[in-house]
Amino acid sequence: MICYVLSDTTLEKCRMTIQKNRRWIDACELRIDFLDEENRAIASSFPETVDIPVILTHRRKIDGGQFTGSEKQRKAELLKAMDGAFAYVDLEEDLKRGELDSKAERNGIKIIRSYHNFERVPDDIYAKVMQLARRGDVAKVAVTPHSVQDLITLFNAERENRGIDKIIIGMGEYGMPTRILYRRTGSILTFCSENETAPGQISAQKLRELYHADEVNDRTAIYGIIGNPVYHSSSPQIHNPAFRAIKFNAVYVPFLVDNVRYFFMLAELLKMRGFSVTIPHKIEVLSYLGDITREVKQIGSCNTVVRKPGLWKGSNTDYYGFLRPIENDMDEGRIRRALVIGAGGASQAVIWALRNRRIKVTILNRTLEKAKAIAKVNLCTADTIENAPLYAGKVDLIVQTTSVGLGEDVSPIAGFPFTGREICYDIIYKPRMTRFLKDAQEKGCTLHFGEEMLLEQGKLQFEAFTGYHYPKQVHPEI
Ligand code: NAP
Numbered sequence: 116m117i118c119y120v121l122s123d124t125t126l127e128k129c130r131m132t133i134q135k136n137r138r139w140i141d142a143c144e145l146r147i148d149f150l151d152e153e154n155r156a157i158a159s160s161f162p163e164t165v166d167i168p169v170i171l172t173h174r175r176k177i178d179g180g181q182f183t184g185s186e187k188q189r190k191a192e193l194l195k196a197m198d199g200a201f202a203y204v205d206l207e208e209d210l211k212r213g214e215l216d217s218k219a220e221r222n223g224i225k226i227i228r229s230y231h232n233f234e235r236v237p238d239d240i241y242a243k244v245m246q247l248a249r250r251g252d253v254a255k256v257a258v259t260p261h262s263v264q265d266l267i268t269l270f271n272a273e274r275e276n277r278g279i280d281k282i283i284i285g286m287g288e289y290g291m292p293t294r295i296l297y298r299r300t301g302s303i304l305t306f307c308s309e310n311e312t313a314p315g316q317i318s319a320q321k322l323r324e325l326y327h328a329d330e331v332n333d334r335t336a337i338y339g340i341i342g343n344p345v346y347h348s349s350s351p352q353i354h355n356p357a358f359r360a361i362k363f364n365a366v367y368v369p370f371l372v373d374n375v376r377y378f379f380m381l382a383e384l385l386k387m388r389g390f391s392v393t394i395p396h397k398i399e400v401l402s403y404l405g406d407i408t409r410e411v412k413q414i415g416s417c418n419t420v421v422r423k424p425g426l427w428k429g430s431n432t433d434y435y436g437f438l439r440p441i442e443n444d445m446d447e448g449r450i451r452r453a454l455v456i457g458a459g460g461a462s463q464a465v466i467w468a469l470r471n472r473r474i475k476v477t478i479l480n481r482t483l484e485k486a487k488a489i490a491k492v493n494l495c496t497a498d499t500i501e502n503a504p505l506y507a508g509k510v511d512l513i514v515q516t517t518s519v520g521l522g523e524d525v526s527p528i529a530g531f532p533f534t535g536r537e538i539c540y541d542i543i544y545k546p547r548m549t550r551f552l553k554d555a556q557e558k559g560c561t562l563h564f565g566e567e568m569l570l571e572q573g574k575l576q577f578e579a580f581t582g583y584h585y586p587k588q589v590h591p592e593i
Pocket residue numbers: 394433436456457458459460461462480481482485500516517518519521527542543544565566568569570572
């Protein structure tokens with residue numbers, strides 16, 4: 116079940132929120148601690164007015180809620196609300212049993228016995244689940260993972276607490292995979308809300324339409340992307356709709372990763388079939404691969420890992436992803452000399468790709484030493500960015516590979532005297548139209564966008580993951 120957490124101040128607003136999200140959700144949680152006094156007093160009427168099961172919750176401030184009154188008052192308000200046809204009531208583990216339990220039993224309301232930890236994932240979490248469930252209640256633990264190791268603990272709950280009705284939630288940024296893959300933690304439901312600004316929160320629409328979280332089962336092939344940061348990535352939008360289009364029971368999930376070694380352990384636990392790799396793990400991942408392609412050997416970095424019998428195989432789709440949009444120009448001999456701005460990780464795939472097509476390359480970088488080192492192994496020349504104007508009119512292709520212009524309106528070669536004959540290619544994809552490309556466009560240059568490369572490398576990853584071509588009818592929004 117995908118369960119929407121209602122945090123509006125009136126019941127009417129809650130109903131409107133449900134209406135808005137109805138096609139993506141199966142249940143909701145009415146947080147009466149968010150309701151104003153008047154509406155809280157009539158909360159029992161709510162379940163009758165909606166067509167999905169409702170969880171009743173009255174959360175104290177110390178457990179992440181809004182309620183600041185006395186326990187006596189909270190209990191009285193809960194008891195009053197329990198006159199309504201709620202499917203579940205959430206009662207914290209330290210809340211005294213007795214009246215609340217017997218009223219729940221009398222009214223056919225199932226109890227969710229909950230435990231919250233905003234600091235960490237406690238060592239005794241499996242014992243905690245058993246303790247919460249010992250009277251046949253649904254055990255709910257909402258804890259805060261800070262590492263991949265913590266995620267492993269949460270995904271192991273499926274095995275350690277098998278057969279127990281439970282809800283396991285990893286809060287915060289590291290916990291996001293537990294919300295998408297909730298069925299792999301053995302949870303009966305996952306929570307979502309409108310407020311995606313809180314780290315780790317996912318909207319109902321994304322859970323249902325992008326990840327199809329409710330359809331993940333034992334046979335679902337799990338793929339993903341690892342990085343740090345990672346939640347800005349557009350790769351889930353590239354892969355998930357394409358899995359759907361070819362009717363492949365698979366899901367692609369972002370994983371915030373602090374430790375690559377532990378991630379490989381998690382990948383084994385989840386029986387992952389493959390994953391994309393982004394900054395800063397493209398080099399570290401190499402130590403765990405049993406086989407690598409020629410491009411990975413040359414470039415020294417890997418962005419795609421696929422499970423093969425007995426080993427993980429790494430490839431680099433940035434290489435071909437970069438080439439594809441300019442392949443025609445190269446085949447037709449329009450590109451003989453190129454200027455590559457930047458000498459970071461991404462530039463290496465670009466430079467190798469160009470050099471393997473026998474294009475003369477000059478690398479310009481803020482730190483000349485880095486440009487020189489790459490130039491040496493690639494048999495090309497190096498210079499500083501300040502000298503960029505010296506190359507005006509002498510190159511056919513200019514590739515911008517620095518992070519300058521990412522989310523800001525600046526160019527690393529501001530004032531460059533474009534002739535208008537250059538093909539200009541920025542590998543940054545947010546924004547689509549960078550300052551570098553705007554300047555080039557003003558002079559009439561031909562443009563190529565980072566999103567072309569992103570999409571092409573993603574399509575190649577899809578082929579590596581599934582063995583199928585990327586479906587033509589899918590046009591991902593990135
Ligand atoms: P990186 O390894 O951190 O390299 C950053 C590069 O930017 C270095 O050359 C660095 O120069 C330069 N730089 C940073 N700040 C600068 C400044 N203020 N002035 C001048 N130069 C500066 O990063 P990366 O992995 O190569 O990624 C670079 C960009 O490519 C990112 O925006 C990434 O999103 C994008 N990318 C796009 C795709 C795609 O599919 N479209 C794929 C991969 C990467 P120094 O050496 O002097 O520090």
